Amino acid sequence: xxxVNENVIVQALLKDPHAKAPKEPSVETEWxxxxxxxxxxxxxxxxxxxxELDAHLTLRSYxxxxxxxxxxxVVWGTLRNNRVALGSIKQGIRINLSRWFNxxxxxxxxxxxxxxxxxxRSATSNPKKDASASKSAPLEPSKPRDPNVVHDxxxxxxxxxxxxxxxxxxxxxxxxxxxxIGHAKAALLNDYFAHVKYKGTLLCRxxxxxxxxxxxxxxxxxxxDLELMGIKPDRTTHTSDYFQELHDWCIQMVKSGHAYAxxxxxxxxxxxxxxxxxxxxxxxxxxxxxxxFEDMKSGSEEGQHWFIRAKIDHAxxxxxxxxxxxxxxxxxxxxxxxxxxxxxxxxxxxxxxxDVHEGVTHALRTTEYKDRDAQYQWMLxxxxxxxxxxxxxxxxxxxxxxxxxxxxxxxxxxxxxxxxDDPRMxxxxxxxxxxxxxxxxxxxxxxxxxxxxxxxxxxxSFWATNKKYVDPVAAxxxxxxxxxxxxxxxxxxxxxxxxxxxxxxxxxxxxxxKIWYSSSIFLEQSDAQELSEGEEITLMNWGNAIVRSINHxxxxxxxxxxxxxxxxxxxxxxxxxxxxxxxLSCDQELVPCELVEFDFLxxxxxxxxxxxxxxxxxxxxxxxxxxxxxxNVAGLPRDAVxxxxxxxxxxxxxxxxxxxxxxxxxxxxxxxxxxGA
Numbered sequence: 002x003x004x005v006n007e008n009v010i011v012q013a014l015l016k017d018p019h020a021k022a023p024k025e026p027s028v029e030t031e032w033x034x035x036x037x038x039x040x041x042x043x044x045x046x047x048x049x050x051x052x053e054l055d056a057h058l059t060l061r062s063y064x065x066x067x068x069x070x071x072x073x074x075v076v077w078g079t080l081r082n083n084r085v086a087l088g089s090i091k092q093g094i095r096i097n098l099s100r101w102f103n104x105x106x107x108x109x110x111x112x113x114x115x116x117x118x119x120x121x122r123s124a125t126s127n128p129k130k131d132a133s134a135s136k137s138a139p140l141e142p143s144k145p146r147d148p149n150v151v152h153d154x155x156x157x158x159x160x161x162x163x164x165x166x167x168x169x170x171x172x173x174x175x176x177x178x179x180x181x182i183g184h185a186k187a188a189l190l191n192d193y194f195a196h197v198k199y200k201g202t203l204l205c206r207x208x209x210x211x212x213x214x215x216x217x218x219x220x221x222x223x224x225x226d227l228e229l230m231g232i233k234p235d236r237t238t239h240t241s242d243y244f245q246e247l248h249d250w251c252i253q254m255v256k257s258g259h260a261y262a263x264x265x266x267x268x269x270x271x272x273x274x275x276x277x278x279x280x281x282x283x284x285x286x287x288x289x290x291x292x293x294f295e296d297m298k299s300g301s302e303e304g305q306h307w308f309i310r311a312k313i314d315h316a317x318x319x320x321x322x323x324x325x326x327x328x329x330x331x332x333x334x335x336x337x338x339x340x341x342x343x344x345x346x347x348x349x350x351x352x353x354x355x356d357v358h359e360g361v362t363h364a365l366r367t368t369e370y371k372d373r374d375a376q377y378q379w380m381l382x383x384x385x386x387x388x389x390x391x392x393x394x395x396x397x398x399x400x401x402x403x404x405x406x407x408x409x410x411x412x413x414x415x416x417x418x419x420x421x422d423d424p425r426m427x428x429x430x431x432x433x434x435x436x437x438x439x440x441x442x443x444x445x446x447x448x449x450x451x452x453x454x455x456x457x458x459x460x461x462s463f464w465a466t467n468k469k470y471v472d473p474v475a476a477x478x479x480x481x482x483x484x485x486x487x488x489x490x491x492x493x494x495x496x497x498x499x500x501x502x503x504x505x506x507x508x509x510x511x512x513x514x515k516i517w518y519s520s521s522i523f524l525e526q527s528d529a530q531e532l533s534e535g536e537e538i539t540l541m542n543w544g545n546a547i548v549r550s551i552n553h554x555x556x557x558x559x560x561x562x563x564x565x566x567x568x569x570x571x572x573x574x575x576x577x578x579x580x581x582x583x584x585l586s587c588d589q590e591l592v593p594c595e596l597v598e599f600d601f602l603x604x605x606x607x608x609x610x611x612x613x614x615x616x617x618x619x620x621x622x623x624x625x626x627x628x629x630x631x632x633n634v635a636g637l638p639r640d641a642v643x644x645x646x647x648x649x650x651x652x653x654x655x656x657x658x659x660x661x662x663x664x665x666x667x668x669x670x671x672x673x674x675x676x677g678a
Contacts, residue, residue: 011078032072055095168201177214205234262293300332300343394451401601436652436668441467465671476505480628485526493569494520498588517586529562545573593662
């Protein structure tokens with residue numbers, strides 16, 4: 002990475018004729034020296050410097066004065082030239098830094114042009130002039146970015162060790178529930194490093210070590226969800242494939258003095274571990290421990306009281322090292338191995354050993370496993386197995402969202418939601434049913450990168466990313482609320498109803514739809530309330546009309562519009578009207594539609610450990626509106642993504658059926674004020 006003095010962006014900013022920032026040699030020198038610490042290509046190396054800058058900017062709009070100075074230009078240019086720093090800023094991890102960076106850019110329009118000139122990119126010197134010049138040219142719709150490509154604002158150079166000999170990663174889901182968006186990040190990052198960055202191998206290994214919770218149903222759903230995300234493991238295995246090997250390793254651990262049998266009550270064990278006290282069974286002989294292991298393998302009542310613990314360090318400062326359980330007795334049949342086994346390894350014991358056995362080189366996991374990395378390596382050392390590299394990345398957290406499998410299971414079991422694919426659930430199936438595209442999901446996750454910084458993300462950025470992929474494929478239709486529809490009669494329309502073919506999308510070729518025209522139409526009550534007699538309005542996809550009369554009725558204390566008379570004025574200029582309204586001809590086969598909008602399940606941004614979920618449940622999370630849709634809606638298949646003009650984007654959850662309405666779920670777009678976004 003170029004030094005500050007060699008940084009072409011910094012030099013361009015300082016030399017630009019627009020840069021009237023006062024030059025204060027001592028201040029500029031000080032911040033040049035500080036900026037030098039922000040040039041490294043590694044986030045770890047620049048973290049102290051940008052953390053210091055973020056703190057410095059807490060109550061400041063500028064770095065060294067109450068106006069723009071060369072200190073701002075030097076530091077801004079340095080960060081702009083470092084894609085690692087730029088990626089961190091765009092993620093908003095350092096709030097004050099991101100605020101300052103965007104403020105300097107937006108309040109000084111000449112900066113972007115100077116950057117473009119310095120980096121050899123085309124610049125638009127006069128946006129307004131260019132916009133007017135291009136009006137006569139056909140509009141070329143922008144295309145969404147490739148969701149499989151990691152862009153410059155994301156740093157994936159995390160310094161994985163020993164990649165020259167090849168990279169093998171693994172995604173080890175437990176088949177005890179459906180994948181949620183947090184799992185999606187782990188799966189996509191392992192896939193990216195294995196297949197894209199290092200052209201290596203990705204394994205999918207089902208951690209099926211708990212027969213009490215696991216089902217074939219969950220395993221099948223995980224396979225399907227990985228397919229939906231475009232993830233294709235090179236090999237799929239199960240921990241249960243290695244039960245014999247794990248059994249043998251456990252015996253080896255006991256014989257070598259690295260493990261022992263224990264029957265301490267679970268409550269007492271928890272208290273002892275917190276107090277860093279040893280178990281009374283810690284010095285049980287290997288022969289006695291192996292005898293108890295045989296009892297466990299038989300599934301006897303006595304055996305069910307025992308388990309095997311690793312003998313690491315009961316007094317360790319790291320709780321994960323205080324003699325963790327590595328084998329337990331569970332007589333229930335396993336969904337793959339049946340009644341063959343009565344003892345099962347824990348994840349912490351099985352995972353590192355099978356990683357070695359299957360050739361995994363790098364174990365990429367969320368930071369919640371950070372304390373267990375030492376335990377992972379201890380297991381390998383105790384059995385004299387080769388080293389596997391650990392790398393931790395931050396867990397994906399969202400505001401007003403629970404990702405705990407236990408709590409999500411409770412929602413399902415208690416009927417709070419319809420099931421694991423409920424659109425209010427953060428599962429892959431839930432957000433897909435809400436209208437998330439695979440491409441949008443991939444881009445959003447990969448854009449977050451493998452950072453270790455733990456942040457609570459807002460769903461608005463997620464749905465805004467998704468919108469880029471929804472809009473080009475969302476055909477346009479019209480819907481009017483049934484309850485609030487206002488009847489309108491139009492003078493000047495043809496005597497008989499007629500239809501015309503119109504494009505389904507203004508920018509993209511998605512085919513055509515049939516629009517019906519007649520002298521009798523419906524308007525929305527909200528639009529009718531805003532109209533005035535004598536006013537000229539535009540009927541979208543038709544033309545102008547003049548409001549001749551408006552009739553009202555009283556409903557309690559509320560005055561509503563009961564009917565309207567319009568004079569068609571197709572010669573009118575649609576550019577001069579302020580109000581563009583949606584409408585539907587009554588002389589067509591209107592389609593009953595049920596539009597459903599969802600809100601968050603919980604009311605609090607982030608639940609703390611002591612919080613009870615039931616105290617923060619959103620009273621109403623489902624909002625339904627019955628509408629009339631135009632005749633074209635009848636042909637929409639399930640899962641179709643579309644847009645009702647002026648209402649938003651929707652996904653068809655249930656297609657047209659005899660005597661039943663089409664059910665459509667609203668897709669958030671990331672706008673402020675949207676429910677559930």
